[in-house]
Amino acid sequence: MMAPSIWPVVSAISLGVGGVFGSLYERSKQHAANNLTLNPGKSNSGWTPFTQAAAAKQQYPSQPPSPNRSGEIMKFGFPDYGQIQMHDNYVISYDRRMRNAKWVFECLTRDEVKYNDAIDRTNCQFEVDQSVHPFFRSTNEDYRGSGYDRGHLAAAGNHRRSDGVMQQTFLLSNVSPQVGDGFNRGIWNNLEKYVRGLTKVYTRVYVCTGPLYLPHWESNRRQYVKYEVIGTNSVAVPTHFFKVVLGETKNQSYDLRAFVVPNKATSDDTPLKNFLVPIDVIERAAGILLFERLPKSLLRSVNAPL
């Protein structure tokens, strides 16, 4: 649990009445634009990044609270709040409408990911997240016969401190429908291994992972989002997944890398750098802001060569 004292801050931000939106994104966007572009021809073909949107130049003004009738209006409760849960070793925001996580946050160290004979993945089992209201849960039955793997977002292999810590990654709230051959058991697994490998280079590796539902153009010159839903709980099958990695050096400087990988079979030997994207592509598509509190002066590189 977070300290109770920060909740008023959290709540104030969640009300949109304040909050500072750093210019890290502007900077990272510039870096990214300089260093690489999306690879439109191959693995990312057919989807539209959100970068065409007007650049965010102006500062986010605070809105003074005004007298209102919210106590009366909301007398019988709020339909939802953010669905953030703290586990021992990862933090998750759950999207009740999609029956998928919105994002999952980890902080890896060499110790956390170190191979440990005593921890046996085969002892772990996928289990329903009982803390999610029954209307919004995904279940093992939803996946059965769907053709999709139960793909971890916070990877099991990142959490080898104890059986309990690893088991928590098997909660179905941390799981999304993923194409098995060529994705979950292929390129996505390669990316997870790459990220774990970064713990040999960095003191800490912050990782944010989540699903995306990206639009594509159709022949009528209009854009659509289309994704499958599986099972009686209508679990959304993401079109893509993102992973954003922030490496912390012992001198407290930071390297950022942002990946988007399509949820489809992709040749196993595709270089991971082909999936690097400007971080704001992910932010816009997922509706999130990443590493807002990282002072931009500490950011050493964005999407630097792997």
Added chain:
Amino acid sequence: MMAPSIWPVVSAISLGVGGVFGSLYERSKQHAANNLTLNPGKSNSGWTPFTQAAAAKQQYPSQPPSPNRSGEIMKFGFPDYGQIQMHDNYVISYDRRMRNAKWVFECLTRDEVKYNDAIDRTNCQFEVDQSVHPFFRSTNEDYRGSGYDRGHLAAAGNHRRSDGVMQQTFLLSNVSPQVGDGFNRGIWNNLEKYVRGLTKVYTRVYVCTGPLYLPHWESNRRQYVKYEVIGTNSVAVPTHFFKVVLGETKNQSYDLRAFVVPNKATSDDTPLKNFLVPIDVIERAAGILLFERLPKSLLRSVNAPL
């Protein structure tokens, strides 16, 4: 603004570490099942309600907080929190990924909706919601040439107390892309008028309105969600809209009615009762829970004849 003292409660619920989920839904579901069924043949054809999901029988157990690394993991900030905003006369939860509201809550009274010569709708203008981060805003340009109306969720006509109160409903965060002829200017307008008319019957009318993105079956026996996105900000075009109405009598008993209307041209004289649905269809599809704090003993009817 809500009283600061309730935030720890809000936050505790949002963390999923507790919270009581009332059995109102069970009750309302029974009522609804007794009183009506979806009209699969006509206006609702082609979409799949979420009611097949296993009924929620068990109570939602609380999860004890455990020691965790969340302070370390989240050192550089949370990617998002709930995006709830209080306006003078309505409350809104914004979905940054969809660039649409998730839900909008109003409490109508005869005074609030009374026609007022001094309030001129033509003085109001659609305006960007500056309190939404620029990455996630919708703009008037997004709608231009799209073929869709800028459709209010909290209806302008419900907020005639002052020009300022009405103007707040013209924030684009309260607006969704709606089919104009036959929907926004037709059946949806009829529904809004019906709801305003209820203020002559009830002391207060609580109204929750929002977009839906409903799945349909395709010939491969799989289900998909498909919706258009418009403009450079990729504003989602909902496939349907819901409106849930709770009428409060002067004796503090309550009548609930829940509507889902497809975002398409529909004959103007379609009876509104054709759009009544069990409330849990909306709850499951939107990822929300409605009127949780309403004691079920006070609920007099669900989807009673109009």
